[in-house]
Amino acid sequence: MKIAFIGLGNMGGGMAANLVRAGHEVHAFDLSAEALARAGENGCATHTSIRDAVQGADAVVSMLPNGAIVKSVFEADVIGHAPQTALLLDCSTIDVESARSVASDAAAAGYAMVDAPVSGGIAAANAGTLTFMVGGSAEAFVRAEPVLSAMGKAVIHAGDTGAGQAAKICNNMILGATMVATCEAFALAEKLGLDLQTFYDISSQASGQSWSMTSYCPVPGVGPASPADNDYQGGFATALMLKDLKLALAAAAQVGAQVPMGTRAEELYAAFAAAGQGGADFSAIIKTL
Ligand code: NAD
Numbered sequence: 001m002k003i004a005f006i007g008l009g010n011m012g013g014g015m016a017a018n019l020v021r022a023g024h025e026v027h028a029f030d031l032s033a034e035a036l037a038r039a040g041e042n043g044c045a046t047h048t049s050i051r052d053a054v055q056g057a058d059a060v061v062s063m064l065p066n067g068a069i070v071k072s073v074f075e076a077d078v079i080g081h082a083p084q085t086a087l088l089l090d091c092s093t094i095d096v097e098s099a100r101s102v103a104s105d106a107a108a109a110g111y112a113m114v115d116a117p118v119s120g121g122i123a124a125a126n127a128g129t130l131t132f133m134v135g136g137s138a139e140a141f142v143r144a145e146p147v148l149s150a151m152g153k154a155v156i157h158a159g160d161t162g163a164g165q166a167a168k169i170c171n172n173m174i175l176g177a178t179m180v181a182t183c184e185a186f187a188l189a190e191k192l193g194l195d196l197q198t199f200y201d202i203s204s205q206a207s208g209q210s211w212s213m214t215s216y217c218p219v220p221g222v223g224p225a226s227p228a229d230n231d232y233q234g235g236f237a238t239a240l241m242l243k244d245l246k247l248a249l250a251a252a253a254q255v256g257a258q259v260p261m262g263t264r265a266e267e268l269y270a271a272f273a274a275a276g277q278g279g280a281d282f283s284a285i286i287k288t289l
Pocket of ligand 1: 006012032064091122235
């Protein structure tokens, strides 16, 4: 397939490289010359504008920072410029409202579009082991599945337009809250005189178990290898966790849902980011507890 790829940053760079590996002809555009050059080294054809990159495309994939950018990219340079037969896939994490609004503009112009945010970080993007949560019609999902499969280990239809983004922010709200809870439990365990490895051995096989504990333990030297073992570098940045929690709170406010744990997690991550730790892995919040 001829696939246009817009946004080749930390995540998009690896994803586009996996599309090339799967045998697709990938046409890349990014505002950053550095990101674009890396895409070229990974086998993508590079372009100086989005309109150029989407010419004759069978699919257009985007991996961009936020909803405002996704809206402006699709509305100004993709819709009406890519062939109407092209499937549009936005893999960025953005607010549900923007996702629905772009998909509706695309549909009005005759395009099929899905929101397909991912779970998994930069390592999973490079390895092609992301999990995609897809919002869109059943027909659009059937078309999106083979494109996304080349970049991930799981592709799940979450429901209609916007449902992928809804699933993503609900999932990451659990992640933010369980990480804080796991961190504070380790901090308390230590103060109560427990050996942290012993506490891990118990809790990881008891009802305190969660992904935050057993796959991403915030304590160095305990559990599987995680950013804690690398001085909290790499992994999932605090700034990105904060972004996702803010999206969850905004969505909750819109539909009148109560999210007390999500709210507290957002306050704690906002304070941690404000203290200059936005670039640190989100499990580093244990240092404040
Ligand atoms: P990034 O900042 O590394 O990459 C974004 C890229 O988009 C940059 O290269 C930037 O130059 C480009 N860009 C910005 N505006 C553009 C425009 N108008 N036209 C073309 N290119 C433009 O960010 P990232 O870490 O790759 O994240 C991308 C998306 O993936 C975000 O929505 C993020 O929330 C989501 N996400 C990230 C992770 C992670 O661990 N990094 C995990 C899951 C989801």
